Amino acid sequence: MSQTSFKIIKKDKKSKARAGIISTLHGDIQTPIFVPVGTNSTVKSVNPRDLKEMGAEIILANTYHLHLRPGEDLIKKFGGLSKWMSWQGPTMTDSGGFQVFSLGVGLEHGVGKLLREEEGEAKPRLNKITKEGVTFQSHLDGSKQFLSPEISIDIQEKLGADLIVAFDDLESPKHTYEETKKSLELTEDWLLRSIKAHKRKDQLLYGVTHGGSFQDLRVRSAKFVDKNFNAIALGGAHKNKKNMSQIVEWTIASVSEEKPRHMLGIGEVDDIFELIQRGIDTFDCVIPTRIGRTGFFFASTPVGNIKNRFRFDINKPQFRTDPKPLDANCTCYACQNFSRAYIHHLFRSRELLSYSLISTHNVHFLVNLTKIIRKAILEDKFKTLKKQWLV
Amino acid sequence: MSQTSFKIIKKDKKSKARAGIISTLHGDIQTPIFVPVGTNSTVKSVNPRDLKEMGAEIILANTYHLHLRPGEDLIKKFGGLSKWMSWQGPTMTDSGGFQVFSLGVGLEHGVGKLLREEEGEAKPRLNKITKEGVTFQSHLDGSKQFLSPEISIDIQEKLGADLIVAFDDLESPKHTYEETKKSLELTEDWLLRSIKAHKRKDQLLYGVTHGGSFQDLRVRSAKFVDKNFNAIALGGAHKNKKNMSQIVEWTIASVSEEKPRHMLGIGEVDDIFELIQRGIDTFDCVIPTRIGRTGFFFASTPVGNIKNRFRFDINKPQFRTDPKPLDANCTCYACQNFSRAYIHHLFRSRELLSYSLISTHNVHFLVNLTKIIRKAILEDKFKTLKKQWLV
Numbered sequence: 001m002s003q004t005s006f007k008i009i010k011k012d013k014k015s016k017a018r019a020g021i022i023s024t025l026h027g028d029i030q031t032p033i034f035v036p037v038g039t040n041s042t043v044k045s046v047n048p049r050d051l052k053e054m055g056a057e058i059i060l061a062n063t064y065h066l067h068l069r070p071g072e073d074l075i076k077k078f079g080g081l082s083k084w085m086s087w088q089g090p091t092m093t094d095s096g097g098f099q100v101f102s103l104g105v106g107l108e109h110g111v112g113k114l115l116r117e118e119e120g121e122a123k124p125r126l127n128k129i130t131k132e133g134v135t136f137q138s139h140l141d142g143s144k145q146f147l148s149p150e151i152s153i154d155i156q157e158k159l160g161a162d163l164i165v166a167f168d169d170l171e172s173p174k175h176t177y178e179e180t181k182k183s184l185e186l187t188e189d190w191l192l193r194s195i196k197a198h199k200r201k202d203q204l205l206y207g208v209t210h211g212g213s214f215q216d217l218r219v220r221s222a223k224f225v226d227k228n229f230n231a232i233a234l235g236g237a238h239k240n241k242k243n244m245s246q247i248v249e250w251t252i253a254s255v256s257e258e259k260p261r262h263m264l265g266i267g268e269v270d271d272i273f274e275l276i277q278r279g280i281d282t283f284d285c286v287i288p289t290r291i292g293r294t295g296f297f298f299a300s301t302p303v304g305n306i307k308n309r310f311r312f313d314i315n316k317p318q319f320r321t322d323p324k325p326l327d328a329n330c331t332c333y334a335c336q337n338f339s340r341a342y343i344h345h346l347f348r349s350r351e352l353l354s355y356s357l358i359s360t361h362n363v364h365f366l367v368n369l370t371k372i373i374r375k376a377i378l379e380d381k382f383k384t385l386k387k388q389w390l391v
Numbered sequence: 392m393s394q395t396s397f398k399i400i401k402k403d404k405k406s407k408a409r410a411g412i413i414s415t416l417h418g419d420i421q422t423p424i425f426v427p428v429g430t431n432s433t434v435k436s437v438n439p440r441d442l443k444e445m446g447a448e449i450i451l452a453n454t455y456h457l458h459l460r461p462g463e464d465l466i467k468k469f470g471g472l473s474k475w476m477s478w479q480g481p482t483m484t485d486s487g488g489f490q491v492f493s494l495g496v497g498l499e500h501g502v503g504k505l506l507r508e509e510e511g512e513a514k515p516r517l518n519k520i521t522k523e524g525v526t527f528q529s530h531l532d533g534s535k536q537f538l539s540p541e542i543s544i545d546i547q548e549k550l551g552a553d554l555i556v557a558f559d560d561l562e563s564p565k566h567t568y569e570e571t572k573k574s575l576e577l578t579e580d581w582l583l584r585s586i587k588a589h590k591r592k593d594q595l596l597y598g599v600t601h602g603g604s605f606q607d608l609r610v611r612s613a614k615f616v617d618k619n620f621n622a623i624a625l626g627g628a629h630k631n632k633k634n635m636s637q638i639v640e641w642t643i644a645s646v647s648e649e650k651p652r653h654m655l656g657i658g659e660v661d662d663i664f665e666l667i668q669r670g671i672d673t674f675d676c677v678i679p680t681r682i683g684r685t686g687f688f689f690a691s692t693p694v695g696n697i698k699n700r701f702r703f704d705i706n707k708p709q710f711r712t713d714p715k716p717l718d719a720n721c722t723c724y725a726c727q728n729f730s731r732a733y734i735h736h737l738f739r740s741r742e743l744l745s746y747s748l749i750s751t752h753n754v755h756f757l758v759n760l761t762k763i764i765r766k767a768i769l770e771d772k773f774k775t776l777k778k779q780w781l782v
Contacts, residue, residue, distance in 0.1 A: 352436035
């Protein structure tokens with residue numbers, strides 16, 4: 001049994017939403033919670049002190065990136081990811097599968113562009129998938145690399161996160177039923193090999209569900225993961241938001257209630273409500289820092305709404321003289337100290353502080369959103385809160 | 392009489408060094424102290440909270456830059472520079488003369504390149520100097536601009552800093568005696584016009600001494616400024632460090648002891664000791680953030696020394712696995728929390744956090760250096776401390 005455990009402390013009466021606690025050696029995680037992404041073992045332009053202050057409880061870093069630089073052996077030598085990045089709290093790593101996908105089939109199909117957008121120096125290369133694993137070229141120096149379930153788990157054990165993810169193959173939303181099924185079978189094989197390779201008892205290993213948009217494959221995958229893992233990650237392709245919700249419903253209906261559920265790579269405000277309502281406990285996304293670097297900041301209801309996607313562009317002339325904080329309801333360092341006018345000026349002047357202030361605000365915003373959702377669940381007010389935000 | 396005043400509380404017995412207090416409406420400044428530069432009303436990639444924490448007591452912003460963007464009227468509307476940038480402490484502005492110089496004669500003579508290095512978007516343009524003032528083109532949009540003593544003072548009154556600087560013409564180190572003398576005469580005229588234009592009694596107006604490397608001109612300028620101003624700024628050209636010390640000695644010998652003295656644009660570790668020893672109270676410089684953005688960090692004695700200029704390049708391979716903090720003796724946020732190895736990794740990954748961490752450290756380093764020098768002066772140990780650092 002893993003030393004990392006999950007406990008449900010409250011279930012919503014009108015939906016599948018629940019509040020829980022994931023206990024790890026590095027501390028407790030109050031779910032549901034948004035998981036900020038620190039790709040290279042840093043949440044871009046947000047320092048760990050600000051992350052603590054805003055109430056972030058867990059950070060996700062990318063196995064693929066850290067394997068290539070600085071390497072898992074160095075991070076192990078520094079006592080693992082949490083100490084290495086001076087976060088001193090729970091961490092999670094992904095399997096590397098998504099990044100490898102975005103170099104291969106994802107590139108071909110024009111999907112999963114995350115890697116290229118995130119990395120200025122990226123030169124995507126095709127990869128080769130065999131039953132054994134995936135061969136690809138590093139986006140940093142073109143060197144030949146190989147990832148397999150055993151290698152991914154070995155890297156993740158050395159990185160030492162509390163929550164880790166089994167190695168998987170990613171389907172494309174453009175794949176046919178047969179192609180998706182073939183990919184799922186490969187994933188199932190790799191998941192079992194991941195379990196076999198995994199030795200560290202202090203890490204909770206998530207199995208990843210796949211199956212594209214095909215109900216029977218999604219149900220099959222959910223049951224397979226539920227049978228073999230103590231924690232469920234939802235991965236793979238979906239066509240749109242409605243389709244995503246449908247996939248989550250199929251999956252959640254086919255897994256055990258008492259296991260924690262993580263949705264990979266999702267983080268829009270409306271998604272967060274829809275996912276929590278359907279029983280998701282945690283989700284990670286680069287959205288808050290990625291849009292932050294281009295000047296977009298989140299604003300809460302009623303200023304933010306579905307139509308404006310809860311976001312505004314600080315570069316707009318209307319903010320040049322605006323004395324208000326980014327978000328009137330926000331308690332983050334940026335909102336407590338700076339006007340939109342000042343941050344507008346910093347952005348126009350390309351001052352580094354601007355990226356830091358908006359990114360800090362945006363991460364705070366999503367972490368805080370999940371905290372008030374958790375409070376609403378505890379007080380049986382989830383549906384009311386959702387209605388208030390998604391009018 | 393200005394509501395901003397200066398008091399000497401201790402004089403060093405063996406040199407001209409002294410410890411004092413500049414009292415302003417925004418708080419006291421314990422001198423000698425290093426003044427971090429926030430060109431665009433932000434110390435590049437260092438937030439005001441970190442500046443407070445490290446003990447910074449006053450920030451200098453650039454009149455030229457803020458005039459062009461966002462404009463002094465907006466900053467006035469926000470309650471002045473200190474509130475605008477959420478610094479909530481004493482501030483200083485320069486006259487704009489240096490930036491205008493670097494667009495004109497400075498560019499021609501290959502000196503004063505500060506503006507071009509500081510601003511990615513800079514397209515330097517020649518300017519035209521008349522008795523009335525200086526015509527130049529904005530480096531932002533090419534628009535025609537005009538600065539005069541009256542306009543510089545008007546801008547600085549609106550910006551609302553506690554310490555401001557009279558408008559001056561800058562000589563080039565390549566100027567002949569006659570050219571330097573002509574420039575000095577223009578400066579003297581502009582200084583008197585600056586005094587006449589200055590109405591705000593809460594601001595202390597510094598006159599600027601010039602005269603290149605010519606002793607009689609330096610002495611003449613020092614006496615002129617001392618006669619007409621309650622605060623002395625040392626500006627203009629020097630040929631090298633030795634020549635700079637000589638110029639400071641000529642100037643200090645010709646001004647009243649009880650007036651505060653600011654050296655414009657200087658901030659190397661050895662300079663700081665030499666200047667304080669010769670009677671300088673405050674000095675500003677972009678060095679800590681400028682070198683910070685390229686990866687250079689300051690280290691204290693005995694690791695840092697005159698030969699290595701108290702600085703190291705974090706990008707060097709030797710730091711890849713180094714568990715030590717940037718500087719073993721430093722109490723800044725970066726040194727208390729992160730290893731050189733981690734910051735090396737951030738720099739190699741071009742992560743924004745790296746610029747913030749090293750810049751914060753470097754500014755902290757110089758502010759702290761002046762604080763321990765002040766303590767040494769109070770304890771009659773200045774020469775001992777200087778010997779310890781500049782072996």
